[in-house]
């Protein structure tokens with residue numbers, strides 16, 4: 593009992609957390625060149641959007657993960673589980689967690705699904721395990737998991753340079769978008785592997801987008817969209833230009849591919865307009881969403897159960 597109470601105090605009294613983990617789009621993405629370490633130097637404007645995975649974290653003896661879809665790994669290569677492992681090692685503790693991942697962000701779609709799950713695991717476990725790590729220390733660990741993970745620890749909009757991990761927060765406007773994703777994924781490494789020096793640019797598109805966001809006008813944002821990987825991805829996957837053309841024909845203010853693809857987004861005048869775009873481009877081979885830009889955090893705690901509070905065991909169905 594004494595041990596239980598001590599554990600409860602140390603963990604901040606939480607034994608179960610439910611988190612939402614939002615996707616991102618790249619409003620601008622430029623490849624500036626290749627670095628001696630083999631990675632590409634990029635400049636990108638990332639924007640969190642309200643298409644989210646849901647993660648339930650429960651105190652456990654071991655580290656384990658269950659996922660709602662078969663297209664994500666459930667072993668140690670899952671980024672949420674990797675985040676749990678590296679955090680546990682870095683903190684030097686012997687705690688476990690059972691992660692239940694309800695995947696809503698399409699996988700390998702350029703929307704940062706794995707990275708946002710990793711960020712959610714770091715933020716959630718910092719609390720579940722009672723670590724009280726400051727944001728900066730979590731960010732140092734985040735970058736070892738993936739270049740987009742630090743962005744998701746913050747959310748909103750940001751200019752990313754270096755490999756995308758050096759972040760400058762941007763004041764973004766609230767705008768709506770339609771997302772269209774083919775039911776096939778693309779490998780980020782393969783797309784970057786096909787970039788040639790004549791595709792490099794100087795960072796001016798990303799700077800222009802940062803300024804466009806400050807205008808808070810969807811039409812200005814739409815005019816500044818740019819993705820230097822679009823050509824490479826479209827050469828392999830003709831759906832990219834088909835989705836883009838469909839969004840523009842449906843009335844989107846502008847359309848571009850996100851990240852290394854293959855998701856394409858169209859900028860709308862309003863959420864209603866985004867829903868119209870979604871309806872107009874909808875077809876069996878594509879998945880479509882109407883979403884809003886998120887100005888606040890990408891990772892949000894939806895529910896938590898305090899340790900040792902009576903009546904907060906497994907959830908019972910509510911009476912109608």
Ligand code: ATP
Nearest residue numbers: 669670671699700701702703704705706707709780
């Ligand atoms: P990137 O961050 O490389 O641009 P992406 O956003 O296009 O990636 P993700 O959905 O993160 O794509 O998936 C990339 C790869 O990561 C996939 O091959 C997938 O199997 C693996 N992966 C590992 N963990 C996860 C996770 N929690 N969610 C989605 N994919 C994951």
